[in-house]
Amino acid sequence: MxxxxxxxxxxxxxxxxxxxxxxxxxxxxxxxxxxxxxxxxxxxxxxxxxxxxxxxxxxxxxxxxxxxxxxxxxxxxxxxxxxxxxxxxxxxxxxxxxxxxxxxxxxxxxxxxxxxxxxxxxxxxxxxxxxxxxxxxxxxxxxxxxxxxxxxxxxxxxxxxxxxxxxxxxxxxxxxxxxxxxxxxxGCERTWTTEGYVELATKRIREQVGGRNVFLLVSGGVDSSVAFVLLNKALGPERVYGLLIDNGFMRKGEVAQVSQYLGRFGRLTVVDASEQFLDAVKGQTDPEEKRKTIGEIFIRIQNRTLSELDLDEDQWMLGQGTIYPDTIESGGTEQADRIKTHHNRVELVQELIAQGRVIEPLASLYKDEVREVGLHLGLPTDLLWRHPFPGPGLAVRTLCAEGKEYFPGWRKIEQKVDCIARGFHLEARLLPVRTVGVQGDSRTYANPVVLIGEADWATLEKVSTQITNNIPEVNRVVHLVTPARLCTLVVKRCCLTKNRLDLLRQADFVATEQLHKENLYRDIWQMPVILIPVSSDGEKESVVLRPVCSADAMTARFAEIPNQIVHRIAELIVKIRGIEAVFYDVTHKPPGTIEWE
Missing domain, CATH: 3.40.50.880 (Class I glutamine amidotransferase (GATase) domain)
Structure with missing residues (x-):
């Protein structure tokens, strides 16, 4: 066309x-x-x-x-x-x-x-x-x-x-x-429709796959679910094999829910590889390293499963639910700067792509278009409107640290941000962890700022924008919800462990459950809940709420959840043993990415 x-x-x-x-x-x-x-x-x-x-x-x-x-x-x-x-x-x-x-x-x-x-x-x-x-x-x-x-x-x-x-x-x-x-x-004619895209995608799938079959890694999120159904529509269930890998990084109860639902649409096998994934990322603190390791383990388990099923690799292609933001943020267009490497864009996957052994039927679509395609294919709205969830799951929402996140010039930068904050009757401190951001189309990896004191959303937005526009060493701003003050901010050296993941899993469940109870779930694009190894004594941890409003994940505004609901969520989270404080991310995208890693 x-x-x-x-x-x-x-x-x-x-x-x-x-x-x-x-x-x-x-x-x-x-x-x-x-x-x-x-x-x-x-x-x-x-x-x-x-x-x-x-x-x-x-x-x-x-x-x-x-x-x-x-x-x-x-x-x-x-x-x-x-x-x-x-x-x-x-x-x-x-x-x-x-x-x-x-x-x-x-x-x-x-x-x-x-x-x-x-x-x-x-x-x-x-x-x-x-x-x-x-x-x-x-x-x-x-x-x-x-x-x-x-x-x-x-x-x-x-x-x-x-x-x-x-x-x-x-x-x-x-x-x-x-x-x-x-x-x-x-002077263009307006003839492009979702129905037209599905028809074109079905034709392209059949042409690309030819006489081969497709082995699809299913996460249970919107993208892989729609890809699974679209591939089944184009090729028939006898030629599509779905694999749901339990990597130990999924949300509470998610594996059972996803396998029960998608199993009705075609062949779906569940493999528990949680121990293998956790062993692979043991000792890693760098977010890029974690993403790459997790992506490579996905492919190795896929190859092992193919071998166990006695499937001829030459007769099978790897299917993925990749969408456009995944390829763009991984530097997947010729001129694009890499923001973060998505698990489905690691080197092993790139090699398979070069060999013509990968099919990604949604790779030209954004999330809003994926949902439209899903509706056209007959998927229920409750599945299509689940909040986006990264393939590496809670592994990239559980921040790790070397315990050496301070840098030369720390105090000078902290004085600059505090000077801006005090103009709005707030205090500002640097958080001793680093997060990914995107500024001027390029990747940043910098420390966030925490604002301390009472302020409404409009004030927090103004302070956040002023800080990130004027202090290049900062790409993200959060507000302390509870407790009212933290005398010190101490980072502890830690990596991914099952205990830390379980801690975050519980906090994520509590926060999401409250969104449903308050009928806010559909009003928010997604709300990552992040565990950071920061506390007043260096022993406990803290949680960051990152609710955003968006239509496509390429830009986003932080969501302005009513204050009383935010405090209710925070009060429930700090009741979880091991969590001391709750922060609320007040950064738009740009300059901060939606996910922290």
Whole structure:
């Protein structure tokens, strides 16, 4: 199928989300490399230039074909693409006076072109360091923010537009209006549907698999469940073999629940490998190392099971429920920076992919699209709306530490964040653990800040944004819920153990049960519950609640759960023996990823 609009991938974390949004407007869109020959774009009605982690002046600038700018069709540059358009057409770009991550207020300066239906001040989502400081000849200013004087520009005669912010993310409320206006300017017919995707995916599955069968690793989450049903629909249950591996990292009662449900759709075998997984990660504290080890053990158990079942490996393919965010955050597009390695993107899996022995029927979809496909296939909503859960499970929600998480300059950074917090009548301290984040399309691994004192959600959001925008050594902010104060914050050296996993399993169960009781479960995208080896005495542990609102996992806002419910959850959690404190994550994505590891 020929795309109507193509997205040229400069490595941004939201590149595929742009194509997703265009498809949701009923227009088929594909991702292509920026150095694609001009001839291969024949028949395309519009081009979008994505964001990316590089600088237009930097040595790592992605290669691109300048002939694309002479095609005479509408173009839209987003973030890095906005800067590239400005530079190509004679404008100027420079490092911004301060980096912008998160919400910004856009003041509309002209209601023309794709801004025709906009006006006044709009909330938009930023994630950039460089900024356009001079308009190219023939361009007009469409909008600006307090920290970005040229946040939107246009050459109306040639229908060329640049946006420093991200219209494709759900946290730019007017973003879909802007993209829809661009689709209209491109003159595209809106013929793309979920039904059409299922039909196309079924055809592709049969072509890719050929006469082979599929061996699918099932986690019980939304993605692998939909993949399992889609593969069964395309190939028939006699050609699909599901394997549910109990790695010891799953939630309370999850193995029994999943095996009972999915067993009705096809062949499903459960293997208890909890001891093998725990032995493999013994002594590991680095999150990347843990993810890679867990992914490799998954593949080894799969191979062992194939051998025990006496299946010919040449006649079987590995199936996975991989979706687009997994590939993007693992650096799976040509220009993308790796944020974290997903368990289904470790080296062993990459080798199988290179050999043509892996099938991933959902790899071009985001979570919202996966749910739509699941509904089309007849899966019940209670299964489809389960909160997303990482393949490595609680292993990446149980933080480990060397006990040496302090670094040179610690006190200086702590003074800076405390200075910002005191402007809001709060105290701020650095937490002696590190977490993964994403800032400016690149991976960060840094210490979070804890805010101490009473404040409403609006204040906490302001403090969090100021800290992460101005202190590059910090990528995440949490608020202390209970107790009211912690005199000291001591980290203890620890790794993954069954006792720690059981402790987190119980805390996760308590928190999730309360969400259901308060009818909040469906209102929240997911709520990771994280165990961190931090306490006042270095003996007990603490728990972080990370509830977020999102539609696609590419961006997210921390969820504003009513305060009395938060305290009720915290009070129940600290009753669990071994847990001293409960924190609440008040970081958006970016700069903090949804999962802490």
């Amino acid at each position: 020929k795309p109507c609009i193509v997205v040229l991938d400069f490595g941004g974390q939201y590149t595929h989300l742009i194509a997703n949004r265009i498809r949701r407007l009923g227009v088929y869109s594909e991702i292509l490399p920026p150095d694609i020959p001009k001839e291969q774009l024949a028949g395309v009605r519009g081009i979008i230039l994505s964001g990316g982690p590089a600088s237009v002046y930097g040595p790592q600038q992605p290669r691109y074909n300048p002939d694309i700018f002479s095609l005479g069709i509408p173009m839209l540059g987003i973030c890095y693409g906005h800067q590239l358009l400005a530079l190509h057409f004679g404008g100027q770009v420079r490092p911004g006076s301060r980096k912008e991550y998160g919400v910004a207020k856009l003041q509309t300066k002209s209601n023309q072109g794709i801004f025709k239906t906009l006006g006044g001040t709009k909330e938009v989502w930023m994630s950039h360091g460089d900024t356009v400081c001079k308009l190219p000849p023939g361009f007009i200013l469409l909008g600006q923010t307090p920290d970005c004087p040229i946040a939107a520009m246009a050459d109306l005669s040639r229908k060329i537009y640049g946006l420093q912010f991200h219209p494709e993310v759900t946290h730019t409320p007017c973003g879909m209006k802007i993209l829809e206006a661009f689709v209209t300017e491109c």
